[in-house]
Amino acid sequence: MANPLPRPTGTYLETLPDAARGALLDLGVSRLCRRGEALMREGDLSDHVVLIEQGLVKATVTLENGRVALLNIKVGGDLIGEMALITGEPRSATVTACVDSRVRVVPAATFTRFLTDHPAAHFALDRTIVRTMRWGEQRRTDFNGYPASARLARVLVYLADAYGRKSAGGVALELGLTQGEIGSLVGVEEDTARREFRTLRDREAITVGYRSVTIVDRAKLREIGELV
Template identity: 40%
Template sequence: MEEAAWPPGTLLGRLRASARERLLSVGVRRSVKEAQVLLREGALESHVILLDDALVKVTVSLSDGRHALLAIRVSGDIVGEISALNGTPRTATVTTCRPSIIRIIHRNAFRAVLHDNPEAALEMAGIVADRLRWANRRRIDFTSYPVRVRLARVLWELAVAYGRRSPRGLIIDIRLTQDELATLCGAAEISLQKALGGLRADGIVATGYREIVVRDGKALRSIADLD
């Protein structure tokens, strides 16, 4: 990918060219299909995966057999870093949302890059801190806001981070089930359906096959209490 194509919040987007090229060079490039599991929760392995041209979802298993969606990761992001840094089993499952290109980096190579490039180590620490901050904010949202507000916040975050503009609005064409969207919002699926139906009835969003369209971003931000 071109340097300018890496989203600024991702690891590759944060690094200078020399550190970025070093990290890319130690990865084994692979093409993978849609719906392929890249990392599996509980597995005893320690490599990391750099998303070269990819879109993946991060999920965890719940006690009732369902799966909770924790995050979406995009090109330039890294996944699997916790196991590589502290040697613990995988904490989540990572699955591709579309055909993707990834780079597999073994633990020793990854740690060597961080050791030899203090900038890369600092940026990696910053990403871990950002993800922890995001998780803490999400917990506050769960306890402080009704489902409609939580849904609006999640949809706005997804639209800004991963949406593509069209005459219809901001299109979120990530394959997410309503159950996954509900767990991302911290809501029961029936409550999620009601809240989503309300946003549709108000003309703020539209839904279709494998996509959600944000038709009125200003109204969605207002409901999300982000103004």
């Protein structure tokens, strides 16, 4: 595997007490997923959960018009598949590895016993679900209340805070996502996303590389995103 992305604070694994964290890391089967491999597919009836140990995955959904929209991203320490576990419904999204990722696949029955044995893990799961729902609600609020440039700036600020890495040029986002994929988080087409990225670059808030973005002026990016 390439150098793993750091686990940000606040992921499911990082919020668990030491005993629960150790117990979870002993469950299921650990496996390597190559970049581009689907861990889960929209509409599947499988009921296991997946803990990302190292790496980065994206959750996408196919819209009625055939377009594929990026819903969210998850990194090392995050859990995926928990909503289907709770509701018993088919998978609501396809989850794909953006980079070579190490994951732990845990059967539903095993994970349910784990939650029973570790009540704190159950509370942590509730917080994780609420945070995911708030993320989706915030994107919907942004879509209705802000222009594309502001929505993009707001998402980049969030991603930088959650997954950024300090570098000589600022805060680097090395998520392996294209500009179009990040643009789909804020509801814009790829051409619009590229244009808005150029605007943020021309305003010297960011620099752009191959599947990477560096925030060079966080205050200006927050200003563009109307976060100040």
